[in-house]
Every structure is written in structure tokens, then in C-alpha cells.
Amino acid sequence: EADIYQTPRYLVIGTGKKITLECSQTMGHDKMYWYQQDPGMELHLIHYSYGVNSTEKGDLSSESTVSRIRTEHFPLTLESARPSHTSQYLCASSGIPGTRYNEQFFGPGTRLTVL
Amino acid sequence: GQQVMQIPQYQHVQEGEDFTTYCNSSTTLSNIQWYKQRPGGHPVFLIQLVKSGEVKKQKRLTFQFGEAKKNSSLHITATQTTDVGTYFCAGGNQFYFGTGTSLTVIP
Numbered sequence: 001e002a003d004i005y006q007t008p009r010y011l012v013i014g015t016g017k018k019i020t021l022e023c024s025q026t027m028g029h030d031k032m033y034w035y036q037q038d039p040g041m042e043l044h045l046i047h048y049s050y051g052v053n054s055t056e057k058g059d060l061s062s063e064s065t066v067s068r069i070r071t072e073h074f075p076l077t078l079e080s081a082r083p084s085h086t087s088q089y090l091c092a093s094s095g096i097p098g099t100r101y102n103e104q105f106f107g108p109g110t111r112l113t114v115l
Numbered sequence: 116g117q118q119v120m121q122i123p124q125y126q127h128v129q130e131g132e133d134f135t136t137y138c139n140s141s142t143t144l145s146n147i148q149w150y151k152q153r154p155g156g157h158p159v160f161l162i163q164l165v166k167s168g169e170v171k172k173q174k175r176l177t178f179q180f181g182e183a184k185k186n187s188s189l190h191i192t193a194t195q196t197t198d199v200g201t202y203f204c205a206g207g208n209q210f211y212f213g214t215g216t217s218l219t220v221i222p
Contacts, residue, residue, distance in 0.1 A: 033210070040201065043158070043212045058210065090157055103148065104205070106157040 003027055006091050006107035013081055014115050021076045021110045023091030031095040032074040033104065036060055036087050043090065049074055081114045088112070118142075119206045121213040129221050134191040136216035138204035145207050147180055147187045152215075153200045161189075194220045 003026040013019055025032065030051045035043040045058030047066040055066050063085070065077050074093075078085055091107040118141040128134050138147065146165045150158040162171055164180035164187060171178045177190040187206075191198055199220050204213040 035212075040217060042214045043203070045210050045212075048210060092158075103160040103163065104150075104158070105160070109157055 004091065004093055004105050004107040006089075006110050008110060009108060010111050010113075012113045012115065015080075015082055017081050019078050019081055019112075021078075021089055021091075021112070023074045023076070023107055024072050025074075025093040025105070025107075026072060027093060027105065028071065029093035029095050029105075030071065031093060031102070032068065033092045033094075034058075034064075034066065034074070034076050035090040035092065037090055037109075038087050046089075047076065081112075083114045085114050086112060119204060119211055119213040121202075121204060121216050123216055124214065125217045125219070127219045127221060128194050130196060131193050134194050134198070134218055136189050136202050136218075138187040138189075138206070138213050140185045140206050142207070143184050144187075145184075147184075147207075148205045149178060149187075149189055150203045150205065150212075151200050152203065156200075158203060158212075191218075194218070196220050196222055 005024050007022045033048045034046040036046055037043045044060050046060045049055050049068040052068055052071055055068055068074055089110045092104040094102045094104045120139050122137050148163045149161040151161055152158045162178050167184050168182045169180040175192045179188045201215045201217045203215045
């Protein structure tokens with residue numbers, strides 16, 4: 001089983017609140033990713049990181065920010081939550097440094113509901 | 116960005132029937148990965164294909180990478196109820212997943 005963790009697992013919050021979704025991995029992976037996924041639908045890339053102090057935007061990044069101060073930690077922040085942010089957020093990591101191994105390991109996800 | 120489409124979007128099969136999902140890219144892919152997501156779960160890595168025309172098998176699952184490295188397929192022989200889930204391909208740099216095929220197996 002992969003060692004990648006997300007908290008909280010479930011979150012219900014009111015419109016306008018600032019929230020941070022946590023993601024940590026203990027595998028030493030250099031790459032980390034955030035995806036948004038509605039039930040039964042495709043994964044949309046929000047942000048990704050190649051390593052410490054590296055962050056890039058994906059398709060749905062305009063309303064969120066990330067940071068990568070430590071290799072193992074990749075939090076996602078929504079500055080002002082809206083009902084349209086209601087979804088599942090999946091964090092993933094890949095890439096053992098110095099190898100070409102790039103399978104993505106996913107966390108259990110955070111299911112966010114914005115009222 | 117890179118476009119990776121999958122067909123069909125949904126597939127219902129009787130248990131014991133075969134199933135195939137196809138992944139098509141608008142650009143040449145350096146490699147392709149396949150993932151399975153059970154209902155309520157998160158995607159789990161199945162396999163990676165790298166070489167043109169590569170074929171790999173995992174028990175009842177057969178994965179193929181096209182000669183032009185723009186398409187791939189996943190074939191399941193004699194489906195079982197444990198095969199239920201959504202199958203995603205992920206092409207090239209693995210940042211962009213395909214649209215997924217949701218498989219329902221009717222007992």
C-alpha cells in the first residue's frame with residue numbers, strides 16, 4: 001500500500017471560507033500532483049510540482065494555490081470556497097529521484113462540499 | 116494541452132464476456148500508463164507501456180501500445196464482477212489522464 005495521506009477526508013464548509021487540503025507522502029517522491037474529480041468522471045489536473053520550490057499550474061488552477069516547501073508535503077489552498085468547488089480532490093505522487101520509475105500513487109482523497 | 120480520449124465512456128457486459136477500452140491521443144506519446152478506479156476509491160496503477168507495438172499481459176488483462184504510439188487498448192477476457200470500475204489511461208508525461216471508461220459487469 002502506498003504511503004500517501006490526505007486530510008481531511010471529508011469537509012463541509014460555507015461559501016467564502018479559506019481552506020487548505022493537506023497531502024503528505026513518505027516515499028521520497030519528487031513529483032506531486034493535485035487532481036479534481038467529480039464522481040464517475042475524469043481527473044482534471046489542478047497543480048503539480050517537480051520538487052521543492054517548484055510548482056506549476058494545470059487546467060483548473062485559477063482559483064487555488066499550492067506550495068512545496070518540503071519534499072513530502074504539498075498542500076492545496078482555496079482562498080474563497082464556492083459551491084462550484086464541491087468535488088473530490090485527489091493528491092498523487094511519483095518519481096523516485098534518479099530513476100525513470102514514474103507510476104503515480106494516489107491518496108484516498110478529500111471530499112469537499114461547499115454550501 | 117495534450118488530448119487523450121477514451122472510448123467507450125460506459126460499457127455494460129454480462130459476466131464472462133470480454134471487454135475492451137481504447138485510448139487515443141492527438142500526439143505521439145513517450146509512454147502510456149493504465150489505472151483502475153473502483154467505485155468510491157482512488158486510481159490504482161496497473162501497467163506502463165513504453166515501446167511501439169508493445170503488448171503486456173496480466174492474467175486476464177492484455178494491454179497494447181500502438182505502432183505509432185498514439186493509441187493504446189486494454190482488453191479483459193471473461194470479465195468478473197471484481198473487474199467493475201473505471202479504467203483510465205494516462206499518456207506521455209502522465210499529467211493528463213484520459214476520459215475513462217466505466218465498466219459494469221452484470222452477474
